[in-house]
Amino acid sequence: MSDASTITPVFVRLKLSLLRNGLRQSSGRRVAYIASAVLTLLFAALQLIGLIALRGHEHAASVVILLVAVLALGWAVMPLFFPSGDETLDPTRLVMLPLRPRPLVGALLAASLVGIGPLFTLCLLTGSVIAVAHGTAAYVVGVLGTVLGLLVCVALARAVAAANIRLLTSRKGRDLAVLSGLVIAVGAQVVNFGAQRLGSAGLGQLDPAADVLSWVPPASAISATDAASEGSYGVAMLQLALTAGALAALIAVWARHLTRLMTEPDGSTLQSPDTAVRQSTGLGRLLPAGRTGTVMERSLRYIWRDPKTKAAWVTSLAIGLIVPVFNAVQGTGSVYFACFAAGMLGIQMYNQFGQDTSAFWMVAMTISSTRDAYVELRARAFALLVITLPYATLVTAVTAAILGAWARLPETLGLSFALLGAMLATGAWSSARFPYSIPQEGHKNVAPGQVGLAWISIFGGMVAAALLCAPVIALTIWLNISADGDSWSWLLLPTGAAYGTALTALGLRLAAPRTATRLPEILTAVSKG
Amino acid sequence: MTSAVSVRGLWKRFGQQIAVAGIDLELPAGKFIGLVGPNGAGKTTTLSMVTGLLRPDQGTVEVVGHDVWRDPVAVKARIGVLPEGLRLFERLSGRELLAYTGRLRGLPGAEVDKRATQLLDVLDLAGAQHKLVVDYSTGMRKKIGLACALLHNPEVLFLDEPFEGVDPVSAQTIRGVLERYTGSGATVVFSSHVMELVESLCDWVAVMAAGRIRAHGTLAEVRGEASSLQQAFLELVGAHGRDAGSDLDWLGGGSR
Numbered sequence: 183m184s185d186a187s188t189i190t191p192v193f194v195r196l197k198l199s200l201l202r203n204g205l206r207q208s209s210g211r212r213v214a215y216i217a218s219a220v221l222t223l224l225f226a227a228l229q230l231i232g233l234i235a236l237r238g239h240e241h242a243a244s245v246v247i248l249l250v251a252v253l254a255l256g257w258a259v260m261p262l263f264f265p266s267g268d269e270t271l272d273p274t275r276l277v278m279l280p281l282r283p284r285p286l287v288g289a290l291l292a293a294s295l296v297g298i299g300p301l302f303t304l305c306l307l308t309g310s311v312i313a314v315a316h317g318t319a320a321y322v323v324g325v326l327g328t329v330l331g332l333l334v335c336v337a338l339a340r341a342v343a344a345a346n347i348r349l350l351t352s353r354k355g356r357d358l359a360v361l362s363g364l365v366i367a368v369g370a371q372v373v374n375f376g377a378q379r380l381g382s383a384g385l386g387q388l389d390p391a392a393d394v395l396s397w398v399p400p401a402s403a404i405s406a407t408d409a410a411s412e413g414s415y416g417v418a419m420l421q422l423a424l425t426a427g428a429l430a431a432l433i434a435v436w437a438r439h440l441t442r443l444m445t446e447p448d449g450s451t452l453q454s455p456d457t458a459v460r461q462s463t464g465l466g467r468l469l470p471a472g473r474t475g476t477v478m479e480r481s482l483r484y485i486w487r488d489p490k491t492k493a494a495w496v497t498s499l500a501i502g503l504i505v506p507v508f509n510a511v512q513g514t515g516s517v518y519f520a521c522f523a524a525g526m527l528g529i530q531m532y533n534q535f536g537q538d539t540s541a542f543w544m545v546a547m548t549i550s551s552t553r554d555a556y557v558e559l560r561a562r563a564f565a566l567l568v569i570t571l572p573y574a575t576l577v578t579a580v581t582a583a584i585l586g587a588w589a590r591l592p593e594t595l596g597l598s599f600a601l602l603g604a605m606l607a608t609g610a611w612s613s614a615r616f617p618y619s620i621p622q623e624g625h626k627n628v629a630p631g632q633v634g635l636a637w638i639s640i641f642g643g644m645v646a647a648a649l650l651c652a653p654v655i656a657l658t659i660w661l662n663i664s665a666d667g668d669s670w671s672w673l674l675l676p677t678g679a680a681y682g683t684a685l686t687a688l689g690l691r692l693a694a695p696r697t698a699t700r701l702p703e704i705l706t707a708v709s710k711g
Numbered sequence: 712m713t714s715a716v717s718v719r720g721l722w723k724r725f726g727q728q729i730a731v732a733g734i735d736l737e738l739p740a741g742k743f744i745g746l747v748g749p750n751g752a753g754k755t756t757t758l759s760m761v762t763g764l765l766r767p768d769q770g771t772v773e774v775v776g777h778d779v780w781r782d783p784v785a786v787k788a789r790i791g792v793l794p795e796g797l798r799l800f801e802r803l804s805g806r807e808l809l810a811y812t813g814r815l816r817g818l819p820g821a822e823v824d825k826r827a828t829q830l831l832d833v834l835d836l837a838g839a840q841h842k843l844v845v846d847y848s849t850g851m852r853k854k855i856g857l858a859c860a861l862l863h864n865p866e867v868l869f870l871d872e873p874f875e876g877v878d879p880v881s882a883q884t885i886r887g888v889l890e891r892y893t894g895s896g897a898t899v900v901f902s903s904h905v906m907e908l909v910e911s912l913c914d915w916v917a918v919m920a921a922g923r924i925r926a927h928g929t930l931a932e933v934r935g936e937a938s939s940l941q942q943a944f945l946e947l948v949g950a951h952g953r954d955a956g957s958d959l960d961w962l963g964g965g966s967r
Contacts, residue, residue: 353845476814480800487802487843540797543764544859547792548815550783702766709797 193293226305233309244392246310261343316411323410327403334400337432344439399428477561502526510584523577524598528605534613540709556694596678603682604647607689614696619710715740715898721770732922745909748919754902791860795871801845830858850881870901906941
């Protein structure tokens with residue numbers, strides 16, 4: 183009962199309803215939804231204008247080919263990282279309906295052309311064609327290329343999603359999705375770095391890459407327009423044919439996976455062969471006995487095993503390294519930037535109990551005195567120091583080495599340790615005073631309604647930490663400007679370390695009674711989402 | 712008879728909604744006690760307040776003679792809890808979770824490992840002990856949660872919906888462990904809305920509806936004249952005589 187002509191409108195309407203339902207959420211989410219849509223459209227319009235402005239530029243073809251290739255890459259990885267982004271992407275939701283694969287492929291393809299993503303892509307492709315097309319023939323090829331390019335992008339996303347649906351619906355897939363924010367953050371750094379290189383070396387750098395990519399669909403579709411503009415109609419036809427071929431191949435792959443998904447039992451009903459045996463790593467034997475070692479062991483395990491915690495740590499580790507070292511490599515840095523490593527890692531002390539999620543009740547059940555709370559918080563600080571101390575030292579040493587500023591190493595380390603101590607102290611205190619939930623699914627790190635709390639916790643804490651470090655900063659400045667200060671600057675290392683330790687001890691002492699008396703309130707605060 | 716749990720004038724409001732509206736309750740020691748009520752009756756809120764996980768607006772709770780809020784040291788060492796709707800540390804394996812919980816409770820490491828091995832065996836989790844809890848099924852989660860609650864040999868065990876979503880085999884295992892545990896003189900307090908289960912397990916019942924205790928006492932007392940606890944319960948909460956009637960007269964019969 184299902185041929186393409188009857189079910190295609192149904193799926194397109196379904197997609198439109200899903201888009202419209204984005205508006206039917208709580209007012210905060212609705213604002214975010216509309217804002218992101220408006221922003222995307224604005225960005226699409228801006229890049230359309232930008233691409234039109236590029237028309238006639240010597241390297242215009244290279245730029246647009248590269249842009250289209252990056253866009254296609256985005257379409258390929260998007261379903262892996264945002265599986266929930268498009269609910270019609272998951273064919274397992276349709277398994278129970280009496281649908282045949284062939285009409286379904288057509289209907290789903292049509293449905294995927296509806297949305298902000300395809301609209302954005304259409305703008306970019308249109309802009310690209312305008313940027314490189316000269317002459318009627320080129321425009322004809324351009325229109326064909328735009329249609330083919332858009333279809334390739336959409337089919338690519340569908341094929342990747344269908345081929346990986348087992349992974350995407352499993353726990354490992356969801357873990358992967360949480361880490362995706364990281365890929366974007368690191369990708370942004372790389373793009374930023376690349377853009378700076380291009381800015382200094384010129385767009386000509388892109389030509390070799392573009393030469394290769396002009397034969398890779400869907401970039402080949404835009405390259406065909408460029409070829410037609412130059413009169414190489416044979417090349418243009420070949421590139422268009424290549425794109426059409428890729429489209430056919432993608433649809434074939436997708437249809438095959440779709441048929442298999444619709445006819446074979448779903449992965450969740452099969453016993454997973456996952457019998458990965460976790461043996462004790464011997465970590466426990468190195469750690470102190472009692473609550474301290476137990477809590478440290480769990481904290482350290484969670485850094486590796488919990489996707490949210492892992493993402494937060496990797497971000498801190500990466501930014502803590504990138505900022506001082508990249509700046510040093512580019513010759514714009516100062517050795518004091520190395521304090522960034524300590525600062526970024528110190529952030530992990532914030533919202534300790536929120537990181538536990540509602541499993542905090544297991545901790546709450548075993549804290550019956552201020553002493554218990556103190557040992558708990560101290561153990562968490564120790565676990566953090568196990569990684570942070572060597573890392574901050576290493577980053578400082580590397581930065582000093584690149585800048586050749588060995589003389590400043592002791593004082594920078596001293597400052598780092600003082601900052602770390604202040605962050606641990608304020609982190610422990612605000613963990614007890616301003617706990618908030620970290621939703622385990624999706625990309626948000628704060629539960630709805632607790633954004634203000636998170637803001638106070640982290641930024642208030644960072645300002646407080648900076649103020650707490652003021653004496654050490656003042657001492658550093660004084661030693662640097664006073665006449666024979668340099669011969670005494672080594673003193674800043676022990677001073678900073680001792681000051682940081684004292685601050686941490688004080689912070690833990692102040693945080694412990696608050697934790698012990700506020701256990702139910704903390705549990706309520708961290709159990710949302 | 713001594714009380715395992717003594718609740719006086721317990722109130723809890725969430726904004727406009729009153730979740731628990733003044734509960735007074737004496738739960739006898741050494742019994743298998745069922746707290747029954749429809750969804751939203753306030754069972755979870757009550758158990759959370761009794762175990763010290765939620766602060767009441769008003770009222771006092773004593774567990775084996777110690778005030779939950781004034782003497783947490785004495786209370787927390789004597790109770791075991793399996794809450795509903797709260798997570799476990801899911802990124803630990805079953806065995807790691809037990810090792811963590813036991814050591815946090817202050818038990819010696821060797822003793823924790825010995826008890827963990829026995830609990831994993833009895834609860835039929837030995838084969839999955841090295842799998843992460845996040846990959847466990849609902850029944851396995853309930854069982855590992857129960858193992859965590861029993862590890863320090865508490866005097867009173869609070870279980871919120873311990874059989875919810877649990878397959879019959881796991882339910883039987885859980886039941887066996889709990890019966891052995893109460894047999895030794897310990898107290899189990901558990902909440903459920905499955906009357907048949909409560910009727911077959913418990914010797915003492917408290918019925919909750921809309922934040923209040925509607926009836927409490929031994930099973931026979933609460934059941935009274937009714938043919939089953941289910942019937943007695945429906946009468947108590949006033950849900951009797953409500954059936955689908957003729958509204959769904961098209962349902963069944965084969966024609967479309």
